[in-house]
Amino acid sequence: MQRMRLIDSVKMKPAFLSALLLATALAVPMAPAAAAPPPAATQAEVTHLFAYLAGSNCQFNRNGSWYPAPDAAAHLKKKYDYLADKGAISTSESFIELGASKSSVSGKPYLVRCGQAQPVESAPWLGAELARYRQKAAGK
DSSP, X not given: OHHHHHHHHHHHOHHHHHHHHHHHHHHSOOOOOOOOOOOHHHHHHHHXXXXXXXXXXXXXXXXXXXXXXXXXXXXXXXXXXXXXXXXXXXXXXXXXXXXSSBOTTTOOBOEEEOTTSOOEXXXXXXXXXXXXXXXXXXXX
């Protein structure tokens, strides 16, 4: 008898049923939309920057510690992959700015030291190589 009253009350209140269906649908976690990968030209440029850094024989300062260039390139590649998965990279410059210029933990700028030269911030160092790469690519 009590069950019948519940069914009758639900039948009499379609707004309740609609609200219940909406609440159920909203409670189901939705998969995030896949972010579009960076443009092919950006991917090629950033890949070049990783190779350039890895082969540079320079040292890379991150959060006060110096690392060999191949380790630095691997670290930046992880940051690139993370940012690319989030759809945050549209150009090589955006990667340099968001992922290759400073620590996301401390906010300290990354530094590059080649040989006995004074350390320089990584953003202009990578930016200069990006400009050389583009100039060379345009000259083909």
